[in-house]
Amino acid sequence: MRRLLAVFLVLLCVLLGAPAGVGAAGHEVTYDRYSLKVDGRRLVLQSAEFHYFRLPSPELWRDVLEKFKAAGFNAVSIYFSWAYHSPKPGVYDFTGVRDVDRLLRTARQAGLYVIARPGPYINAESTGGGLPAWVKTVPGRARSSAPGYQAAYREWLHRINPIIARHQVTGGGPVILYNAENEYQVNTDAAYMQDIQDQARADGIDVPITTNDCCDAGSWSSTWATGPGAVQIPGVDDYPQSFECANPEVWGPWGEGLTERLRDDIPVFAAEYQAGAIDLGNAGYDKCRELTGPAYMKYFYKNNLVTTGATMFSYYMGYGGTNWGWLAQPNDVYTSYDYGAAITEARRLTPKYDEFKRQGYFLEAVAPLAKTDPATSPAAPDNPALTTTARANPDTGTQFVLVKHADRAATGTDDATLDWAAPDGRHRVPVRVKGRDAHVLVAGYDLGGQRLALSTSEIMTHALIGGRDVAVLYGTAGSPGATILRYGSRPAVKVLEGDVRASYTGGDLRLDYTHDGLARVLVTGGGRRPLLLLLGTDGTAAGFWRAETGSGPVLVRGTELVRSASAGGDTLRLAADTAGGQVEVFAGPAVRRLRIGAEDVRVARTPSGSLLGATRAPEPVRLPALTAWRSRAEAPEAAPGFDDSRWTAADHTTTISPHPPKTLPVLYADDYGYHYGNVWYRGHFTAAGSETRIDLNAVTGLRGNYLVWLNGRYLGSAAGGVQADSGDASTPPNPDPGPGHFDIPAGVLRPGTDNVISVLVANMGHNDDWIADDLRFKQPRGLVAATVGGAVGGPVGGTPISWRIQGSPGTDPLRGPLNNGGLYGERTGWHLPTYPDKSWKTASAELAPGVTWLRNAFRLDLPKGQDAPVGLRFGGDPSPAYRVQIFLNGWNVGQYGGDIGPQRDFVLPAGLLDEHGTNTIALAVTAEQAVAGPGPISLFTYGNVRQAR
Numbered sequence: 001m002r003r004l005l006a007v008f009l010v011l012l013c014v015l016l017g018a019p020a021g022v023g024a025a026g027h028e029v030t031y032d033r034y035s036l037k038v039d040g041r042r043l044v045l046q047s048a049e050f051h052y053f054r055l056p057s058p059e060l061w062r063d064v065l066e067k068f069k070a071a072g073f074n075a076v077s078i079y080f081s082w083a084y085h086s087p088k089p090g091v092y093d094f095t096g097v098r099d100v101d102r103l104l105r106t107a108r109q110a111g112l113y114v115i116a117r118p119g120p121y122i123n124a125e126s127t128g129g130g131l132p133a134w135v136k137t138v139p140g141r142a143r144s145s146a147p148g149y150q151a152a153y154r155e156w157l158h159r160i161n162p163i164i165a166r167h168q169v170t171g172g173g174p175v176i177l178y179n180a181e182n183e184y185q186v187n188t189d190a191a192y193m194q195d196i197q198d199q200a201r202a203d204g205i206d207v208p209i210t211t212n213d214c215c216d217a218g219s220w221s222s223t224w225a226t227g228p229g230a231v232q233i234p235g236v237d238d239y240p241q242s243f244e245c246a247n248p249e250v251w252g253p254w255g256e257g258l259t260e261r262l263r264d265d266i267p268v269f270a271a272e273y274q275a276g277a278i279d280l281g282n283a284g285y286d287k288c289r290e291l292t293g294p295a296y297m298k299y300f301y302k303n304n305l306v307t308t309g310a311t312m313f314s315y316y317m318g319y320g321g322t323n324w325g326w327l328a329q330p331n332d333v334y335t336s337y338d339y340g341a342a343i344t345e346a347r348r349l350t351p352k353y354d355e356f357k358r359q360g361y362f363l364e365a366v367a368p369l370a371k372t373d374p375a376t377s378p379a380a381p382d383n384p385a386l387t388t389t390a391r392a393n394p395d396t397g398t399q400f401v402l403v404k405h406a407d408r409a410a411t412g413t414d415d416a417t418l419d420w421a422a423p424d425g426r427h428r429v430p431v432r433v434k435g436r437d438a439h440v441l442v443a444g445y446d447l448g449g450q451r452l453a454l455s456t457s458e459i460m461t462h463a464l465i466g467g468r469d470v471a472v473l474y475g476t477a478g479s480p481g482a483t484i485l486r487y488g489s490r491p492a493v494k495v496l497e498g499d500v501r502a503s504y505t506g507g508d509l510r511l512d513y514t515h516d517g518l519a520r521v522l523v524t525g526g527g528r529r530p531l532l533l534l535l536g537t538d539g540t541a542a543g544f545w546r547a548e549t550g551s552g553p554v555l556v557r558g559t560e561l562v563r564s565a566s567a568g569g570d571t572l573r574l575a576a577d578t579a580g581g582q583v584e585v586f587a588g589p590a591v592r593r594l595r596i597g598a599e600d601v602r603v604a605r606t607p608s609g610s611l612l613g614a615t616r617a618p619e620p621v622r623l624p625a626l627t628a629w630r631s632r633a634e635a636p637e638a639a640p641g642f643d644d645s646r647w648t649a650a651d652h653t654t655t656i657s658p659h660p661p662k663t664l665p666v667l668y669a670d671d672y673g674y675h676y677g678n679v680w681y682r683g684h685f686t687a688a689g690s691e692t693r694i695d696l697n698a699v700t701g702l703r704g705n706y707l708v709w710l711n712g713r714y715l716g717s718a719a720g721g722v723q724a725d726s727g728d729a730s731t732p733p734n735p736d737p738g739p740g741h742f743d744i745p746a747g748v749l750r751p752g753t754d755n756v757i758s759v760l761v762a763n764m765g766h767n768d769d770w771i772a773d774d775l776r777f778k779q780p781r782g783l784v785a786a787t788v789g790g791a792v793g794g795p796v797g798g799t800p801i802s803w804r805i806q807g808s809p810g811t812d813p814l815r816g817p818l819n820n821g822g823l824y825g826e827r828t829g830w831h832l833p834t835y836p837d838k839s840w841k842t843a844s845a846e847l848a849p850g851v852t853w854l855r856n857a858f859r860l861d862l863p864k865g866q867d868a869p870v871g872l873r874f875g876g877d878p879s880p881a882y883r884v885q886i887f888l889n890g891w892n893v894g895q896y897g898g899d900i901g902p903q904r905d906f907v908l909p910a911g912l913l914d915e916h917g918t919n920t921i922a923l924a925v926t927a928e929q930a931v932a933g934p935g936p937i938s939l940f941t942y943g944n945v946r947q948a949r
């Protein structure tokens, strides 16, 4: 009975597409110095980072996670952002786009393990580094065991931990590791690190706890390997290319980027290994993708695998996403968090994805990699430009030889003969490795039913399909390759395609060839089961997809993606993305028909035993032009008669902020509960008549500004203060612009009566807390000083001002607290699709200083069953004099403007975008002066594929 149950659970596991070891029943996660193990089985953890909070469309989580899985990743690393879930103390939302239960179910359905990283601090270039802004008003240093902060973070942990806990591997779910804190390095507090772990255990977390170390010597795990606060499996973060993307041909400053071994009893864990970059120099993310492109990945990732022997990898980022709403930390990023990742913000696959796939499939297929020791290199090149490093599996003797070019800057080609003492004999074989390239070559490996003596091609994958081994090997196009296989007697060799020379001596079948296209060799007899050897190039190898069916694996080529496959009777069914062209399927001989989604694909059997057919091109996508914009000016708050009596009185005389106010009352927006987006102030004073100027200072985060009116007359704008205000000398590029001085024009002051200063202050987001320093994290937002006073250049101050403040009500239950600030239009619903804008006038090209809204509704009917991500493009030259908040059907999908960043294209994600209905774009444009408005504005697609599930 028990047996039956076990068989049933395994079947269920297969049906649900769960990775081996993740079943409906609980499993045990252990580890030793080599690798993680699930139920005793070794595992090379191949993970990439994904932030659900940067993709507010749960249906698309599935798309991205399936793409991870299809690249050979077996895990996803996920930060959980406290700020994203908690608008104020005691209030938490885990519904809709915040439904992390659904996220974890989706990960499991995609067949991925999860590294759960709930912080409480996450960094991630997210506002406050993931700490909610309300924590700025809590006494006690953040990221410490100070009582105020402790009560706050425990509140978060007790909400998020139970959700994570019910999805652990130990209970049949996907969560395999729990990451405590993030790069906790200076100002450390052991009691805090220990308490996070104690809370996790108390909340039912029973998988190993890890933490991600930064910066070597100053880091947590190197200092606190044992004792309070020590975690079970610390890992290390490495960003060898750094974050300046402008010159991708210049390789980064941080050496070989080798992940250190931290302890002898745990595997080497590359907890965050660079797989993209923030765009510090505004070069655009395509440059970041180049900086961290396939050449970098080959050199650094393979070096880390073989030189260090890491078996736990998590790449940051696999998919970056969007800083929608006010999610961005203001000082390092703009709206797009594309990150130059393998999968773009619009969910498109790139050449980096191909490289992940080549490496990921290798790690997945070649089991001896999970347990290796360093070895003296058995393979000597006869060209000093090439170097080799090796590891070997102590049980199987399998050798892994890394061949790399000694000159990291070289781009030429280099040939060598390797004199290789492999476990099955000594051979001389040709190899070619260019500068900035590295190959992992394998010898002494039981490849399915075959014995691979060695190969100078790299292994991508191999599978037992229909009673024969099918192996995909590859090398740089045009380079020589040699593969030697062992047989008991001479096998029959049939070259089906390509130019491959075979020779047989003393049990060695040697194949020599040039990597070119896709050669096919069928080997039968020789005392082994048949082998179909597919010898490709980087390009042709990347065209293969591997999927598991209930009756074994299949290989597919010619599709844009294979999400999953199932076999039933004589039919193989694929969930796949296609874009026209040939499709080829390697499945068992019983399979004679191919269905992609609901469509039959006519196929014929090839000499390779595969099925060959063709897919249909997607229907073209037609998008409407965005011409009929309606507009309405706002900012009634600037008018003296505006009724602000229901606004919050800003009258505090004390604050817990470590930054003392420069004038009283305290005007810090956070102190009055207004944490995100724009904030309005109205200051009333009775004028003596002698006032000639207003002096203000505001802190906004980088790229923020503020606009000032007196009695309805616009006085001008100034740049807001930035991170350097915190006194953090480590960020000198962001100088504090200092106070703004505004002269009162003649005739504007009203002596003896009420005068009103109106100030609109942008809050670009909250500083992170990377170095656990309240001066940086608790830097205020909003006005920090305000005086009305005397002559220009003379003393200021004197006239008392009484202030009121108004920000976002933060009450949108669907889109959450980060969606809106306190613009009049936002408070009144002008961004919402339902807002009646019929009375608005046709937009004029010219904007007045202040805030102007533009709206446009358009209908879409995209072809069904296709994935054609849509974007919004700002043509023309952006002006530094305006900034635009972009709302799609009420969702704040980004900010555009001359000085906000290089971004002109904004993703309109499906889910927020109705692909078969009416959509509304609303733009809130804040102009510092009279200026021509943004335009032309158009819709476009990032790509177009058929998507069959």
Ligand code: GAL
Pocket (backbone or CB within 6 Å): 122, 123, 124, 125, 182, 183, 214, 237, 272, 277, 278, 316
């Ligand atoms: C790491 C940090 C991540 C992210 C990354 C840079 O130091 O742990 O959260 O900020 O740097 O993108």
